[in-house]
Amino acid sequence: xxxxxxxxxxxxxxxxxxxxxxxxxxxxxxxxxxxxxxxxxxxxxxxxxxxxxxxxxxxxxxxxxxxxxxxxxxxxxxxxxxxxxxxxxxxxxxxxxxxxxxxxxxxxxxxxxx
Amino acid sequence: xxxxxxxxxxxxxxxxxxxxxxxxxxxxxxxxxxxxxxxxxxxxxxxxxxxxxxxxxxxxxxxxxxxxxxxxxxxxxxxxxxxxxxxxxxxxxxxxxxxxxxxxxxxxxxxxxxx
Numbered sequence: 001x002x003x004x005x006x007x008x009x010x011x012x013x014x015x016x017x018x019x020x021x022x023x024x025x026x027x028x029x030x031x032x033x034x035x036x037x038x039x040x041x042x043x044x045x046x047x048x049x050x051x052x053x054x055x056x057x058x059x060x061x062x063x064x065x066x067x068x069x070x071x072x073x074x075x076x077x078x079x080x081x082x083x084x085x086x087x088x089x090x091x092x093x094x095x096x097x098x099x100x101x102x103x104x105x106x107x108x109x110x111x112x113x114x
Numbered sequence: 115x116x117x118x119x120x121x122x123x124x125x126x127x128x129x130x131x132x133x134x135x136x137x138x139x140x141x142x143x144x145x146x147x148x149x150x151x152x153x154x155x156x157x158x159x160x161x162x163x164x165x166x167x168x169x170x171x172x173x174x175x176x177x178x179x180x181x182x183x184x185x186x187x188x189x190x191x192x193x194x195x196x197x198x199x200x201x202x203x204x205x206x207x208x209x210x211x212x213x214x215x216x217x218x219x220x221x222x223x224x225x226x227x228x229x
Contacts, residue, residue: 006156033217042204042220043157088156090218101170102147102218104156 004091006105014113019076021108023089032072033090034063037107043088079112086110116140118207118221126227127195135190135224139207145169146188147218148180149204157204163188200228
């Protein structure tokens, strides 16, 4: 079955520092989504990446999809306290057996100290 | 607000009991997915319904079952509750056709505690 690893598990940064989380799959992906979950909240969609090597930006957030479509990253420049939360990747596999199954990574919990 | 609602918000049950959780999808969405999120973990896919039919299932036993109604609202039923079923249960609605990972809009979740 599809294996997804998200690292790091936790990240504590000082406000203004940068932050990156990585999502690595053992199999080639069809696409990948990223979600943010605030403490006590529910996951909120951030972005979807589909093309090999794709890079998308949302203000201070930069999302990348690897050339082999097996890994992805989310980078936040100059973190703010509003960035606090857990960031999840949600990859969709290419294999027919996995195509209708939706997996979330274990998440990276970001804490930002003011 | 996503327009996705879930009820109840919290629930306490005992081992062996049965529970039904409900989800109303966002207007215009015909696909509902259910997830189980244990404390400190990522959401685990239970199953998805598309136009009233199951459209994919994760690694959950048959005692986890579901329904989708003509108005695209959905129910998650869990029989013979176990302690490990204690978790936040999330539903997410989307507009996707079968097999497409569309943007999912999550509801606030139902927090289930099994004693």
